[in-house]
Amino acid sequence: MNKLIERTVYIISDSTGITAETFSNSILSQFDSIRFNQIRIPFISCIEKAKQVVEEINNNAIQYQQTPIVFSTLVDPIIKNMIKNANGIFIDLFGTFVEYIEEKIGIKSSNSIGRSHTMNDTEKYRNRIDAINFSLSHDDGQFIDQLNKADVILIGVSRCGKTPTSLYLAMQYAIKAANFPLTPDDFERKSLPSTIIPFKPKLFGLTIQAERLSEIRNERRPNSQYSNFKQCQYEVLESEKIMNKEKIPILSTTNKSIEEISTTILQQIGLSKNLIN
Amino acid sequence: MNKLIERTVYIISDSTGITAETFSNSILSQFDSIRFNQIRIPFISCIEKAKQVVEEINNNAIQYQQTPIVFSTLVDPIIKNMIKNANGIFIDLFGTFVEYIEEKIGIKSSNSIGRSHTMNDTEKYRNRIDAINFSLSHDDGQFIDQLNKADVILIGVSRCGKTPTSLYLAMQYAIKAANFPLTPDDFERKSLPSTIIPFKPKLFGLTIQAERLSEIRNERRPNSQYSNFKQCQYEVLESEKIMNKEKIPILSTTNKSIEEISTTILQQIGLSKNLIN
Structure with a gap:
């Protein structure tokens, strides 16, 4: 039996985080020697909730003596920054590509929050x-x-x-x-x-x-x-x-x-x- | 009425590409002045199929006189490289983050193809x-x-x-x-x-x-x-x-x-x- 390494993974979203969860699953499946404990934290839309998330990430890092991986689809820059400064390996799922596309096509994004799973249509x-x-x-x-x-x-x-x-x-x-x-x-x-x-x-x-x-x-x-x-x-x-x-x-x-x-x-x-x- | 700009978006995967499609949808929804025509091309698992995709991307770029956006979850380095060299704005959905995580946690990924939607479990x-x-x-x-x-x-x-x-x-x-x-x-x-x-x-x-x-x-x-x-x-x-x-x-x-x-x-x-x- 192989001994698997374990690591906590947080998926933090201002919306449901389901898209990010599915996507991060695909990414993490590329690391088959690690057992990931994925925790999705949805609806993080205010500073108060973000504070709790930061605390949880920091506590997790202390408890397991290793920094958890943090996938984020947060859009609000203040909330995103708070989570980014927690003790985790921060991965900005949306920002990374939105900025790249903005640069390539020369058009700014609307930076709107939680657009993916709302009833706008x-x-x-x-x-x-x-x-x-x-x-x-x-x-x-x-x-x-x-x-x-x-x-x-x-x-x-x-x-x-x-x-x-x-x-x-x-x-x-x-x-x-x-x-x-x-x-x-x-x-x-x-x-x-x-x-x-x-x-x-x-x-x-x-x-x-x-x-x-x-x-x-x-x-x-x-x-x-x-x-x-x-x-x-x-x-x-x-x-x-x-x-x-x-x-x-x-x-x-x-x-x-x-x-x-x-x-x-x-x-x-x-x-x-x-x-x- | 606003006149919307149009742009073709390809989602290329060696598996179903559904995860990439959902995820790219969320990213693109941040650009609300653009109407994206999303085309998912699944099961690109051999060089022959990759050639056809390159041709389609290149033809699209000529037809609309602008480079399409190409989201990829390809893992095979040869196939990925072929698509990357087509006339598109290439976005490596998996690679970008897999490499970053490898670097941060000091463990190499297994680089396996199409793991996300197989019956391995x-x-x-x-x-x-x-x-x-x-x-x-x-x-x-x-x-x-x-x-x-x-x-x-x-x-x-x-x-x-x-x-x-x-x-x-x-x-x-x-x-x-x-x-x-x-x-x-x-x-x-x-x-x-x-x-x-x-x-x-x-x-x-x-x-x-x-x-x-x-x-x-x-x-x-x-x-x-x-x-x-x-x-x-x-x-x-x-x-x-x-x-x-x-x-x-x-x-x-x-x-x-x-x-x-x-x-x-x-x-x-x-x-x-x-x-x-």
Whole structure:
């Protein structure tokens, strides 16, 4: 067993700090010999709160006898300076690049606080909520009305990853993603469910390795016909045959994250909606 | 009307580029006099693909007679260098900070590619999917079995933001977030639904301004009793009375993004689960 070095990481933001947290995660994952203890401190928008954060950083440095790493997306110069002067390795996530871009394009930034996650764009917000509601109500072929309004309809066998992907596309990109299961009934008829045939250009097929599918189904219904390897193998094979026959794009979800699956779908269907945040 | 300056922005990644896209969005939002046309180019993992990207950047610079901004999370030094030498304002999102941290902590990074969104942590991935399934099946009080397994149970009137928040908490933080509606029946009895009383320590109340609630409900069922302002006012008031009486934490969702609502809930209930990505 390797002994991992530990280090505290603070993520300090005047807004939620979620963007900074995700981003710092990616940066820190490049240091795989260190175990980071990430602490996100959101909504630091006044001097009083900033004082408490400085105290926490300084106490942490004393307690662990090493300076913590401090990622900041603070914009207010007074608050930012307070945190910068605490006993941490200060990383100015926004400032570093905002200043660089200002210099390169010759335009000053507006230096406004917490713009990334506010409701300044009501329409975008509403589109996102609409997409989430749409994806929810069109999950697993539940609701087939308004399928014509879907941006994409994911199809595939039960538990191949349709639901989380639909919800992610809605949440992150305001995409109306319906999903529809392919079931043994369809495999016997060797054709798509009649309900979705009119929407063929919107269909996108997900598939998965039979071994993995069997594992996933086993967690849900152990030792059932549903989770039996042979059954999974049959369903996967037959679903792929239908997709191939109908010339529907296919993506294997095995060993892919929801983000990777969603990104590939967006690329292939050529949807270029804007990111929500 | 202000005439906005336009500029193309590329986000180039060897993985999905979603983290970089979200982050660059936050940075660019600081320049509100410019309209950015953001193009995310994911999965750039070989020289052949990198060549095409260089060509696209160079063509864009000629077409619009200005250098586009290029955000990169590329790690492979050869590919990164190719993109860096294209005709763009190159911003090395990872490298900039990874090098700085290496220097400060005296430890070299592992320089591995696309670590942020891979399935290297199967358990984390499974927890996330489990949380999404849990939140889905426990949406709107549908399924009341296993409420004891919930990390948090959001309560509030219909359309106050419970569903998107539950799904976001599950998707982003693998938190099992159930949600349960407070309805006119409860307001007549002036008490919590009996189903959720045993789980009082897990309850978190959402509320909303009656005006905003009426607007939201009107989009769903125009000119109905359900969306009537007086009805909304009554429901909001009564739901807040119950929450106050039962000493359940309350958060108003009016003018808050899903990220802001989720962050406040995490702060208040003291859940410190790790970010998923």
